[in-house]
Amino acid sequence: MAIAASLQDGHQLQLIEGANAYFASLVSAIDQARSQVQIETYIFNLAGAAEQVALALERAALRGVRVWLVVDGVGTGALPHPWPERFDAAGVQWRIYSPLGRLGLLIPSRWRRLHRKRAVSGGLVAVCGGRNILGDWHDPNHGLLERPRLDFAVSARGALVQQVQEAMTQLWWRLQAVRHVRQRNFPEAFSTFRASGLLHPWTADSQLASSKQLVARAGLLLRDNVRFRSQIEKAYLRAIGLARHEIVIANAYFLPGRRLRKALTLAAARGVRVRLLLQGRYEYFMQYHAVRAVYRVLLAAGIEIHEYQSSFLHAKVAVIDPHNDRPWATVGSSNLDPLSLLLAREANVVVADRAFAAQLYQRLDHAIARDSRAVDPQVFERRPWRHGLRDRMAFGLMRLALFLTGNRY
Structure with missing residues (x-):
């Protein structure tokens, strides 16, 4: 297959x-x-x-x-x-x-x-x-x-x-x-x-009446430990590299590796507006604190970070250039962290359709404006030292976990 x-x-x-x-x-x-x-x-x-x-x-x-x-x-x-x-x-x-x-x-x-x-x-x-x-x-x-x-x-x-x-x-x-x-x-x-290893095609049911929906180009991305080890990450890297106007990523457990961080900072450097909607409520020690260890680098590059406050954020979606001639959107299960991109079986749908991308963009833009708090770079720098210590500890634990699995990120 x-x-x-x-x-x-x-x-x-x-x-x-x-x-x-x-x-x-x-x-x-x-x-x-x-x-x-x-x-x-x-x-x-x-x-x-x-x-x-x-x-x-x-x-x-x-x-x-x-x-x-x-x-x-x-x-x-x-x-x-x-x-x-x-x-x-x-x-x-x-x-x-x-x-x-x-x-x-x-x-x-x-x-x-x-x-x-x-x-x-x-x-x-x-x-x-x-x-x-x-x-x-x-x-x-x-x-x-x-x-x-x-x-x-x-x-x-x-x-x-x-x-x-x-x-x-x-x-x-x-x-x-x-x-x-x-x-x-x-x-x-x-x-x-x-x-x-063989196909097992089943005869599909006869077509059912459906409500009016969007018509679009779409495809499936998988991540596993055999054939599709980096398919989702490569799709993100390619889409970010082609971005010309705006990138919006909403991710529950976000800890980008070097390649993803570089792609985002390069996009911001060439004038692309990059907005990240991330988890604002404490859920798990490692996932909550490890990402904050890379906030400084992202903020220094001009990337906007917004922390979702209303409830727990569980989304794993992204929209790139939704109002232009090359829209890109993805909805799926994969976080942009090493547990998802290196270990777990994940599945994302990728869509290249302006109407779909605009719909997802509108919802994320609303969540950023109404339900989130922007991270101020100056306020972040003035955090108590113990917060930074927790962040470094969590980041170190994440790297140790990857070392034990034989992965680098």
């Missing part, structure tokens, strides 16, 4: 913001599917409205639809009770990607997580983005939120659907092969692993 990074014409796209819109889109697609449904997600937390998705998967399996669900062994761990039993009874096939085992994350190889958030329904609709199966008002670590987190996804029809479906199918068969190996069923494992 070859999943090209090149963009193809003729896609119908819909930008999705907010859990309610996301769940409604996902449930509608699942309820209309007649052949198959596939979902991959880092977090499968069914508190509140998220349970609608589990109920839709159960309904689909009960009416004979083939349903495959993959969740991550860290982000989800085990499916919440009573859903394992309900899924098994309905015929939903579900797998946990890389369960932690006794030593958990003490083994560096287990830091390679399934961070993708994708779904395909009926071979006609694909959904991809940063959204987990998790309500906007609930956080697994912080409980009930005062305001919903900011996150995006994109729903697509067109050639992109087959790309997403092929990638998800290949991962499923590889998980099946690993399962047979653990059961010491080696002949079955071998045949299953061979099957994972």
Whole structure:
């Protein structure tokens, strides 16, 4: 299977913001599917409205639809009770990607997580983005939120659907092969692993009536540890290098490596306005503080940094030159930090369409203006020394983690 990074014409796209819109889109697609449904997600937390998705998967399996669900062994761990039993009874096939085992994350190889958030329904609709199966008002670590987190996804029809479906199918068969190996069923494992390298095209459901949507050029970008080690980072570098007017990046966990930092500072040096919308609320020590260790360099280059204040920022999106003849936008699961760009399995959709880029740009511009606080370079320089110490410690821990995995960034 070859999943090209090149963009193809003729896609119908819909930008999705907010859990309610996301769940409604996902449930509608699942309820209309007649052949198959596939979902991959880092977090499968069914508190509140998220349970609608589990109920839709159960309904689909009960009416004979083939349903495959993959969740991550860290982000989800085990499916919440009573859903394992309900899924098994309905015929939903579900797998946990890389369960932690006794030593958990003490083994560096287990830091390679399934961070993708994708779904395909009926071979006609694909959904991809940063959204987990998790309500906007609930956080697994912080409980009930005062305001919903900011996150995006994109729903697509067109050639992109087959790309997403092929990638998800290949991962499923590889998980099946690993399962047979653990059961010491080696002949079955071998045949299953061979099957994972073949295409498994399914006949798509007949076309369903759809509302008026955008028509655009789009493509799928993947990051894994075999064939697509740097595809997403290279796409960012190329788009930033071609920027002529404006770059807006919203990233929950942002810690650019040398190449990305250089690309952004060079863009600012040639007169491109660069705005970063970053996490403004404390969530995790390493991710929160490590990025602040590079604030000084970015601010000195004239890059604007805005910290999102209203709630937790979970978006992983970017827009470049949305109002010009070469618009570029991406919506996906990949942060611009070493955990995403070097270790995790990620998936982003790239779009070259002025209407779509303008829509995403408008939402990010609103979030920057209304819900964020600009970082003042002079105020940042006057921070207490202990804040800088924490930043350097977090940055050092991140570099140590990469060293233990054998990566450089």
